Amino acid sequence: MAVDYTVIVVYLAGMLAMGWWGMRRARSKSEFLVAGRRLGPAMYSGTMAAIVLGGASTIGGVGLGYQYGLSGAWMVFTIGLGLLALSVFFSARIARLKVYTVSEMLDLRYGGRAGVISGVVMWAYTLMLAVTSTIAYATIFDVLFDMNRTVAIVLGGSIVVGYSTLGGMWSITLTDMVQFVVKTIGVLLLLLPIAVVKAGGFSEMKAKLPTEYFDPLGIGGETIFTYVLIYTFGMLIGQDIWQRVFTARSDTTAKWGGTVAGTYCLAYALAGAVIGTAAKVLYPRLPNADDAFATIVKDELPVGVRGLVLAAALAAVMSTSSGALIACATVANNDIWSRLRGRKAEGDHDEVRGNRAFILVMGVAVIATAIALNNVVEALTVAYNLLVGGLLVPILGGLLWKRGTAQGALASVVVGGLAVIGLMAGYGILANEPVYYGLLASLVVYVAVSLATPATDTAVLAAWRERLAGREVPEPVPAPR
Secondary structure, three states: OHHHHHHHHHHHHHHHHHHHHHHOOOOOHHHHHHHHHOEOHHHHHHHHHHHHOOHHHHHHHHHHHHHHHHHHHHHHHHHHHHHHHHHHHHHHHHHHHOOOOHHHHHHHHHOOOOHHHHHHHHHHHHHHHHHHHHHHHHHHHHHHHOOOHHHHHHHHHHHHHHHHHHHHHHHHHHHHHHHHHHHHHHHHHHHHHHHHHHOOHHHHHHHHOOHHHHOOOOOOHHHHHHHHHHHHHHHHHOHHHHHHHOOEOOHHHHHHHHHHHHHHHHHHHHHHHHHHHHHHHHOOOOOOHHHHHHHHHHHHOOOOHHHHHHHHHHHHHHHHHHHHHHHHHHHHHHHHHHHHHOOOOOOHHHHHHHHHHHHHHHHHHHHHHHHHOOOHHHHHHHHHHHHHHHHHHHHHHHHHOOOOOHHHHHHHHHHHHHHHHHHHHHHOOOOOHHHHHHHHHHHHHHHHHHHHOOOOOHHHHHHHHHHHOOOOOOOOOOOOO
16 A cells, blocks of 8 residues: 555645645734635635535535435535525624634624633534534544544544644645645545446345435435534534635625535535445445445545545545634634733734634643543533534524524523534434423523514614625724723
């Protein structure tokens, strides 16, 4: 596998080199956190597709195809639907706000009193998302080098932390574009057709597998509904996704570039399910469905191509990991730490240095947490349950319902978040009930408390409408404490 190793090593070295190049461009807070808000359609589409299609979408998507057939595409499909909904209905307004975090948007909409609590919930989500991506390095490096789990996590995590710390969003944008190209070539153009041919074509696959493998709803209606609730709605409100929207050069770029990325996700979802179905024909008795991707790559692909496809898997993991890491650090610094210590005037250089330090600190925390945890699915479920149960209602309520108030938003975040945590303790982390009932509790409290409290100040709503309309206003500042 010397050729394959060479491909991987060159790829990893290239990621670090782009981190160094990005450092030369990231000289202000805007450049470091949101790439100067000047990405064009092509780069925006590629980087947005890269961040949402991570290890769970690639390795996990193939695994679901192995287990359920074509209906295994639903998890990644609902991610694509969420990105399409965000791009078509909300991204233009989000881009015009010219903020850095979701909590800053809540402050603008509700009058400066929702930031810290919502920031804590968003920080927990982005931290766990980064952790799950980092854990995935262990699987890939184990296939590549038969490497110890801890060493694999430290190696992969250190590379991502390295280029993210150096150049911030510029480095992540550059590496994500490369990762997008590698994923497209490795998974869609190489692995997909080779897997189908090795399995004997679609006619042979249909002959050897039960008919439910080709039922588009075979995975079950309740599972599909839960995927929509968690992933589709999760795409609408996650800091990691919004921070990419903030990089768009214009609201038109955000809308149409995101639409292209969402459509790409739908194709990627179907490709993963087909690859997994082909793997079921070739290896009908794998002990773990998530081993399907690594097994078919290792056994069926020729030298060199195998290295490229494994690099594609690494690309998927790294793009999500780096996006979640910078989102986690941005929230920790701008929404939590800066508010708790009181506002202090800083120049652009100091702002970049501070955010760079937070990426490094959060990166070390992510690596340490990933080493301590074993269950990726549970960690990811906790992340999305907290996000959707705690923040979906106040964020969408703020965008769609002018009668929503700061008190209603805060009550919704607290009640929804605590309900999800309590229900996960009672029903189990992987149960569907926590997000169902937590979201319902959040909605009821938001509406009830908003109607029971005075309407948001007209001056706050007027400033909010000006910002949504894209009027020329100064960059937002943290709310008064």
